[in-house]
Amino acid sequence: YPERPIIFLSVCYLMVALVYVVGWLSNNNISCREPFPPPLGVNVQMVSTITQGTKHEWCTLLFMVLYFFGMASSIWWVILTLTWFLAAGLKWGHEAIEANSQYFHLAAWAAPAIKTVTILAMGKVE
Numbered sequence: 001y002p003e004r005p006i007i008f009l010s011v012c013y014l015m016v017a018l019v020y021v022v023g024w025l026s027n028n029n030i031s032c033r034e035p036f037p038p039p040l041g042v043n044v045q046m047v048s049t050i051t052q053g054t055k056h057e058w059c060t061l062l063f064m065v066l067y068f069f070g071m072a073s074s075i076w077w078v079i080l081t082l083t084w085f086l087a088a089g090l091k092w093g094h095e096a097i098e099a100n101s102q103y104f105h106l107a108a109w110a111a112p113a114i115k116t117v118t119i120l121a122m123g124k125v126e
Helices: 002-024 055-090 094-098 102-120
Strands: none
Touching: 002 055, 002 102, 055 094, 055 102
């Protein structure tokens, strides 16, 4: 610390990027549904709609990964700035900052996990 949060921040952004790559490689088949058939006798081109809810497992999985690691990356940014402040501003030593590392990990991983599980339990996946 204060360099270690950069590693966790990079891992979070790697996971976010992988979600976008998977979505791109799937050609929007995970996040979108096929167009509804047009009404009889109407010649209209229908468009795909966005999948919402937890009925589609792959969409839900991508949501969970994106939401969890997106939120964790934001918290790791805060932790990075906090550790920089403690090291440079208050002249804390490496050992003093590392003694609080379990609290950093608790904040960065537990808060997104709790929020992700809560959203899944409430069925508010969008």
